[in-house]
Amino acid sequence: MKKLKPAAYALLPLAVAMAQPAVAQDTKELKIGVASEATSIDPHFHNVGQNNALRRHIFESLITTDANQKLLPALAESWKAIDDTTWEIKLRPNVKFSNGEPFTARDYIYTMCRVPLVENSPSSFTVFTRGIESIEAPDPLTVRVKTTSPQPLFPNNMTTLGILSASVFGAGDVKYGKDGCENMGTPPKSADFNDPAKAIGTGPYKLKEYTRGTHIILEANEDYWGEKPIWQRVVMRPITSAGPRVAALLAGDVDMIENPPIQDFDKIKGAGFTIVEGLSNRIIYIHLDQFEDKTPGVKGTDKNPFKDKRVREALSKAINRDAIVERIMGGVAKPAGELLPYPLFGTSKDAKPVAYDPEGAKKLLAEAGYPNGFELTLGTPNDRYINDEKVAQAVAQMFTRVGVKTNVDAMTASTFFTRRNKHEFSAYLAGWGADSGEMSNSLNALVVTPNKETGGGHTNRGRYSNKEVDALVQEAQRTIDDAKREELLQKASKIAMEDHALLPLHFEVTPWAFKKTLTYTPRIDQYTLATEVKLAQ
Structure with missing residues (x-):
């Protein structure tokens, strides 16, 4: 071939x-x-690609995207910013749920209220709803959403949230409250959606x-x-x-x-x-535990080596990304220097993959106090990403060659995500696809300091934390001017990549x-x- x-x-x-x-x-x-089974029929349970794809068939969102992630109207006919913190949405008339019930503003409000109530979500959708201060419905087909700060990506966020029927779950005249909603009835558990009588949406299927x-x-x-x-x-x-x-x-x-x-x-x-x-917009990356003083899966040292930037840089230099793309991916991938491929919004043309430099990696390890390296276990799914276990094995061999003896612990995706979310890996391979097609999504998920109140860093299981990066991303998320917002995101991405917040490998084709x-x-x-x-x- x-x-x-x-x-x-x-x-x-x-x-x-x-x-x-x-x-x-x-x-x-x-x-x-x-290739991967959805982990739930519940459209709000797990923000992951296979679930989001399935969701689109049954539970539509207000706004959707085409093959290149251009925004398109769906259950919303139009949307506009009335001021910096208020969005007005005109809903599509004459839409019915698959059980014959009409779709109205009440269903949108109910959905925004239900998202924070999902239990045990491996990757929550609350990051898309937390900034909502209030929701009003002047009439059944109009919604006005007030946010706590300017949210230029509000329309992008709405592409991720499947709309539920309030009537199916016994809700009344739902009143939105950022600290709790009224008249919600009995909100569904994720398992409830396994029943076709409860999995009611407005979608084509x-x-x-x-x-x-x-x-x-x-x-x-x-x-x-x-x-x-x-x-x-x-x-x-x-x-x-x-x-x-x-x-x-x-x-x-x-x-x-x-x-x-x-x-x-x-x-x-x-x-x-x-x-x-x-x-694709999917980055395959290695995350390293930068939080615990003692980290699981590491032997040969009493401390967590990944807290040292020199060690993270050494491991990045140890990876021959071109060889992975050529030999493991058969040339059907692209080496990555940041979290999204250029020229998507917020990326930089000069963001290059870290060059393969095994001698430089050994030198950095010695400078960091590990002249003889240490041992490491690398966690990975074996059925989620293209050649995921093979890529992990290749990375392990590259780490081993510079003195960090690495074993691979491979497992099914369902087991992997459960263990990852419990922080059982000091290092793991995973992937992320940006639903919004722009850099704030990737940074906010993978790099921003984990914060349950804001929803930031919801998939940052390495728990990397940099206050400057956090501040830049937060400022970008409230900056309406596109040029200024992109500049902020480019700066945040550059700092995170130079800090080796995680180790980008390649973008999947x-x-x-x-x-x-x-x-x-x-x-x-x-x-x-x-x-x-x-x-x-």
């Missing part, structure tokens, strides 16, 4: 596919083999059946307000191992799969299937494979949406 150089990937999704003749296909059913580990079955919402779905039934099968996923496609058990392994591209194309690829009778446009957010799977012309 001819490998594509990372530089060949533009930011817009690109198609790499065999030309195929159009062949008619029955649209009664679409079967998709997904309804939940028909959910069997964890086996399948999610969706059926078309015939009363959907928008473009009617062409697939009457969608079956999503979690097939987390790449080999069985490809086998299912070749055998005709599924019509489409996510993330076919690069080494199987020739076989898949040779069997008459189409492959498309697109650069996402492939999909499917029958020649279908077409799909790659999405920068990596979502697989049945609504965008079309018949080939």
Whole structure:
């Protein structure tokens, strides 16, 4: 197979596919083999890619995004800032939930009230709601949201929150309060959404059946307000191992799969299937514990070596990112120097990946007091990101070569996220995709000091903390002027990267494979949406 150089990937999704003749296909059913299973049907439980993709089928948001993360109206027809702290939203008329109930401002208010009530969320959505001071509804199709400070990204934030039906959960005339809402009825538990009678949204599909580990079955919402779905039934099968996923496609058990392994591209194309690829906004990175004085998984020292910037820099220099992209990712990735690929908002053209320098890494380790290195266990999922365990093994070998003997602890994503959130790893490999497509999302999630009150740093499990970075991100989040906001984000990103807050590895290039009778446009957010799977012309 001819490998594509990372530089060949533009930011817009690109198609790499065999030309195929159009062949008619029955649209009664679409079967998709997904690489990662959603951790919940609850649209507010876990802010992670596979959950967010599933959510879009059932629970719509006020605003949505296209394949390049451009904002588009959904349940909101329009939105505007009345002043620096007030947004007015005009809701779409004549929209009904899949149970026939009308969608109104009450449902939006109910949803904003319910988000903070989700229990045990691995990655909470409260970061998108915490800045709301008050919500008023002058009429059933108008909402006025007042924020505690200017929030220029309020429309972007609204793309992430699926709207629930207040009536389904017995709510009355809901009154918003930032410290607690009135007339909420009995807010749902996450497990309640496993019941199709409770998983009621306004989306193009309804939940028909959910069997964890086996399948999610969706059926078309015939009363959907928008473009009617062409697939009457969608079956999503979690097939987390790449080999069985490809086998299912070749055998005709599924019509489409996510993330076919690069080494199987020739076989898949040779069997008459189409492959498309697109650069994503997902950064694969290594997070290091910078909080505990003694950190789990480290041996050969009585202290936490990652609190020393020189050690973090040494480990970054030990990583040969070009080799990972070329040998592990088959050239289908792009080495990363910050948390988003240029030219997305807030990125810098001159942000380059840290150069591979093993001798420099050894020198820094010696300067930090570790001339003989130490031992480390690197945690990683083995079924969440493209070649995740293989990438972790490669990084471990690179660390070992500079004197930091590294073992890999690989596990399923569900186990990994549970253990990560309990801070059981001193170092771990993970990924992050920015829903908003701009830098404040990534910085606020991964780098800002964790703060339960503000929601900042909600996925910063390394607990890196830098007051200057925090201040810059906070100022950017209340700066309306785009040019000034971008400058603040660029500065914050530069400081965090020079501080080696985490170690960026690469941006994923996402492939999909499917029958020649279908077409799909790659999405920068990596979502697989049945609504965008079309018949080939």
